[in-house]
Amino acid sequence: MTTTGGALRTVLDGIKVLDFTRDMVGPYATMVLGDFGADVIKVESAPRGDPHRTGGTHFLGGESVMFLNWNREKRSLCLDLRAPETRALLHRLIADVDVLVENFRPQVPERMGIDWPTASAVNPRLVHVSITGFGSDGPWSHRPGTDVTLQAMSGVMSVNAEPDRLPLLIGVPFASFTTAQVAVQSVLFGLLQRQATGVGQRFEVPMLGVMIASLGTRLGPYFATGENPVPTGSRHHQVAPMQVFRTADGLGFVGVSHDKFERFCNAIGRPELLEDPRFATNPDRVEHAEELAAVLAPVFLERTTQQWVRLFEDAAVAFSPVNTFSEILESDHVRESGFLTTVEHPKAGTIRQVAPLVRIPGEQAAIRRPPPLLGEHNEEVLREFGFSATEIGALADRHVLHTGTAPDRRER
Amino acid sequence: MNRRPALHGIRVLDFTRAMAGPYGTQVLADFGADVVRIESVPQVDGVISDRGSGVTKINGESPMFMTYNRNKRSLCLDLRAPATRAVLDRLIGSADVLVQNFRPGVAERMGIGWEHAHELNERLIYVSINGFGTKGPWRDRQGIDVVIQAMSGVMSVTGEQDGDPVLCGAPVADFSTAMVQAQGVLLALLERSVSGVGQHVEVPMLAVAFSSLAHHLGPYFATGTDPVRRGSGHSQFAPFQAFRTADGYGIGGVTRERQWAPFCRVIGMPELIDDPRFAHNADRVAHREEIVALVAPRFPARTSAAWEEAFAEAGVPFGAVNSFSQALESEHADANDMITSVDHPLAGPFRMVAPPLRLSATPARVRRAAPLLGEHSRDVLADAGFGADEIDGLVADGVVVDGAPLPAAAGEGS
Numbered sequence: 156m157t158t159t160g161g162a163l164r165t166v167l168d169g170i171k172v173l174d175f176t177r178d179m180v181g182p183y184a185t186m187v188l189g190d191f192g193a194d195v196i197k198v199e200s201a202p203r204g205d206p207h208r209t210g211g212t213h214f215l216g217g218e219s220v221m222f223l224n225w226n227r228e229k230r231s232l233c234l235d236l237r238a239p240e241t242r243a244l245l246h247r248l249i250a251d252v253d254v255l256v257e258n259f260r261p262q263v264p265e266r267m268g269i270d271w272p273t274a275s276a277v278n279p280r281l282v283h284v285s286i287t288g289f290g291s292d293g294p295w296s297h298r299p300g301t302d303v304t305l306q307a308m309s310g311v312m313s314v315n316a317e318p319d320r321l322p323l324l325i326g327v328p329f330a331s332f333t334t335a336q337v338a339v340q341s342v343l344f345g346l347l348q349r350q351a352t353g354v355g356q357r358f359e360v361p362m363l364g365v366m367i368a369s370l371g372t373r374l375g376p377y378f379a380t381g382e383n384p385v386p387t388g389s390r391h392h393q394v395a396p397m398q399v400f401r402t403a404d405g406l407g408f409v410g411v412s413h414d415k416f417e418r419f420c421n422a423i424g425r426p427e428l429l430e431d432p433r434f435a436t437n438p439d440r441v442e443h444a445e446e447l448a449a450v451l452a453p454v455f456l457e458r459t460t461q462q463w464v465r466l467f468e469d470a471a472v473a474f475s476p477v478n479t480f481s482e483i484l485e486s487d488h489v490r491e492s493g494f495l496t497t498v499e500h501p502k503a504g505t506i507r508q509v510a511p512l513v514r515i516p517g518e519q520a521a522i523r524r525p526p527p528l529l530g531e532h533n534e535e536v537l538r539e540f541g542f543s544a545t546e547i548g549a550l551a552d553r554h555v556l557h558t559g560t561a562p563d564r565r566e567r
Numbered sequence: 568m569n570r571r572p573a574l575h576g577i578r579v580l581d582f583t584r585a586m587a588g589p590y591g592t593q594v595l596a597d598f599g600a601d602v603v604r605i606e607s608v609p610q611v612d613g614v615i616s617d618r619g620s621g622v623t624k625i626n627g628e629s630p631m632f633m634t635y636n637r638n639k640r641s642l643c644l645d646l647r648a649p650a651t652r653a654v655l656d657r658l659i660g661s662a663d664v665l666v667q668n669f670r671p672g673v674a675e676r677m678g679i680g681w682e683h684a685h686e687l688n689e690r691l692i693y694v695s696i697n698g699f700g701t702k703g704p705w706r707d708r709q710g711i712d713v714v715i716q717a718m719s720g721v722m723s724v725t726g727e728q729d730g731d732p733v734l735c736g737a738p739v740a741d742f743s744t745a746m747v748q749a750q751g752v753l754l755a756l757l758e759r760s761v762s763g764v765g766q767h768v769e770v771p772m773l774a775v776a777f778s779s780l781a782h783h784l785g786p787y788f789a790t791g792t793d794p795v796r797r798g799s800g801h802s803q804f805a806p807f808q809a810f811r812t813a814d815g816y817g818i819g820g821v822t823r824e825r826q827w828a829p830f831c832r833v834i835g836m837p838e839l840i841d842d843p844r845f846a847h848n849a850d851r852v853a854h855r856e857e858i859v860a861l862v863a864p865r866f867p868a869r870t871s872a873a874w875e876e877a878f879a880e881a882g883v884p885f886g887a888v889n890s891f892s893q894a895l896e897s898e899h900a901d902a903n904d905m906i907t908s909v910d911h912p913l914a915g916p917f918r919m920v921a922p923p924l925r926l927s928a929t930p931a932r933v934r935r936a937a938p939l940l941g942e943h944s945r946d947v948l949a950d951a952g953f954g955a956d957e958i959d960g961l962v963a964d965g966v967v968v969d970g971a972p973l974p975a976a977a978g979e980g981s
Binding site: 165166167179183187191206210211212213215219220221223224225271289290291292293294295296297298299300301303304305306307308309310311312313314315316317320321322323324325326327328329331332333336337339340341343344345346347348350351352354356357358359360361363364365366367368369370371372373374375376377378379380381383384386388389390391393397398399406408410412413437438441468471473474475476477478479480481482483484487488489490491492493494495506507508509510512513 | 756818
């Protein structure tokens with residue numbers, strides 16, 4: 156028997172997720188759950204919903220492109236979260252879902268009645284995930300955690316700089332993105348375990364913990380020596396040569412792992428470097444990295460980036476152009492590999508997105524649902540949870556339910 | 568209630584090397600899976616050893632290796648020996664998950680390709696991590712963290728505006744891929760619990776890196792314009808960047824309209840609140856340089872820690888740019904048990920980061936340090952049903968390497 160191609164896409168079929176998250180980290184995680192078949196109900200706060208609907212600088216059809224990028228596959232339920240009757244309404248939803256995800260600051264879930272003790276009393280099978288900035292204990296637990304503050308406070312930024320210049324932000328929201336992936340793991344762990352035990356449990360995903368884990372290659376040496384690593388710009392700290400060089404027409408990144416130096420020297424036509432005692436072993440080359448870079452810099456100017464690409468491909472040495480977005484996202488490789496997809500949105504039109512990451516070889520992922528309009532699924536969702544038409548009408552009349560028109564991006 | 572770890576009883580054959588693969592399988596091990604690293608002596612072409620990586624060593628052991636290989640066992644074989652294929656077949660027959668990050672074709676040559684493995688064990692979940700996917704002109708290229716950072720566009724948005732692209736100081740492509748890989752295994756285990764059959768799961772590093780482009784993607788796909796590097800600044804918000812403080816650097820600023828007034832009050836410039844040039848985020852982004860020139864001179868007046876406190880009270884995000892020692896030795900990291908330690912037989916007590924994911928009923932446990940080469944060869948084979956005589960024969964023939972330390976030297980983590 157062979158597996159069917161669509162299996163992964165429907166792993167989470169029938170799993171209902173009540174999603175209270177906003178901004179990036181939580182919504183990115185629940186999008187992944189939606190990509191794999193979960194029914195994600197995005198609970199938004201009236202009147203404006205997720206702050207990212209109005210955030211950033213680019214809008215399509217009145218919707219922020221940031222919001223559009225990580226809210227596909229969800230339905231929107233927009234409520235007045237402060238209304239007294241909302242608590243009971245939420246408990247009716249919680250009673251019938253599998254997963255609850257929130258990224259509020261401490262104490263907010265308690266006030267809303269969606270914290271773990273309250274929610275698990277309503278539904279003992281609930282998998283409950285709290286994404287926090289700094290964890291629930293310790294002096295920083297009350298602070299707002301955003302991608303950049305986490306990059307800074309975790310030590311990640313301290314190694315992200317040119318020597319002697321201002322520290323740099325990693326150009327992509329690394330803290331938010333990776334925390335989202337760990338949050339997805341937590342839901343899957345919870346569901347797997349519930350199969351065995353029949354009961355849910357509580358998960359906490361602190362962004363600071365995730366960022367500290369991401370220090371990766373830098374951690375072991377720090378714990379071994381206690382020495383703070385120094386930023387090395389575009390040069391790797393454990394391997395040399397591994398850095399950016401200028402070529403005849405642009406920039407290229409060469410990475411020569413410890414066992415490839417001989418191949419590298421032969422490929423660039425400088426076999427004499429193999430005799431140089433300063434460059435004999437990888438530790439020698441790391442110690443003399445600046446001298447090595449000075450020797451290699453003029454060599455790389457001799458050819459264009461594409462000439463180096465071909466030459467190193469033949470020699471099986473890692474080399475790559477430093478691509479811009481358009482160079483990579485419009486490349487033949489990306490077109491053929493199916494990494495990108497499109498989705499139709501009622502207001503924004505056809506929008507391009509990155510396809511789900513975990514794949515079955517050869518299968519093209521299909522997106523089922525565009526990012527929702529604010530409150531688009533109020534009635535549909537509540538009906539499915541057993542609310543009568545009369546009840547829904549009454550909630551709408553009292554403005555507990557809110558159906559969004561296009562949000563005003565010029566909000567204050 | 569006494570509950571078992573989430574992945575109790577799940578057997579993982581881990582053929583991965585370097586970081587993206589091992590860090591992902593370590594997540595599985597942290598939550599109770601029995602992860603067996605399959606290693607080779609002598610080395611086989613295309614199957615490098617990652618035990619010696621990096622320049623820093625503790626008693627000859629690589630701290631990089633030890634950071635991503637805790638909670639695993641090691642089975643060391645001569646992967647070139649003809650007898651090894653039969654051993655691997657038997658292991659595959661009783662495993663739940665196989666993870667490999669070889670370049671295309673290597674797994675097939677070794678006799679552990681998807682088709683073969685699936686024939687031996689239809690319940691097996693087979694994970695391939697690769698650099699560039701299985702299609703397209705770059706599919707045979709080696710995907711390492713730095714190359715993926717460069718090719719994916721990640722480096723193009725990291726660096727000073729007037730400077731060269733900069734390598735991200737943390738291994739962003741490897742770490743993200745590791746986390747996505749763990750997801751892939753969990754998804755396939757969930758699906759298998761319904762269908763009873765495993766499947767082939769692929770995680771291409773390039774696609775993971777694309778996904779991490781995140782907030783740049785929407786504007787790029789909407790306009791086709793390449794984003795620019797902004798040093799420590801954010802493309803979508805202003806003021807939101809690093810500032811020099813009395814004792815270092817801090818970073819933060821305004822991402823929500825409601826944070827603008829408190830931000831101005833904290834820095835002592837309430838007159839900016841109603842300045843029409845800075846009324847909304849889009850205005851502030853358009854006047855980024857003016858606003859930064861106005862507010863930056865305020866920051867050297869206080870220390871990073873003082874700014875952190877003041878902004879935290881006002882609900883505005885701000886953090887000091889911490890060194891490793893400031894972050895990892897902080898009272899806060901300690902209060903949340905973010906750092907742990909495990910005894911290694913050669914390297915002694917070895918510090919590492921505790922699993923970031925917290926489960927209320929069945930938390931992750933750090934049970935053992937990274938294994939010595941072949942430390943568990945005998946145990947693993949015995950678990951797979953090999954008899955003592957058979958194992959002795961394989962060891963005597965040099966097919967299997969027994970690397971277990973002498974009992975006195977053996978150490979196990981808390």
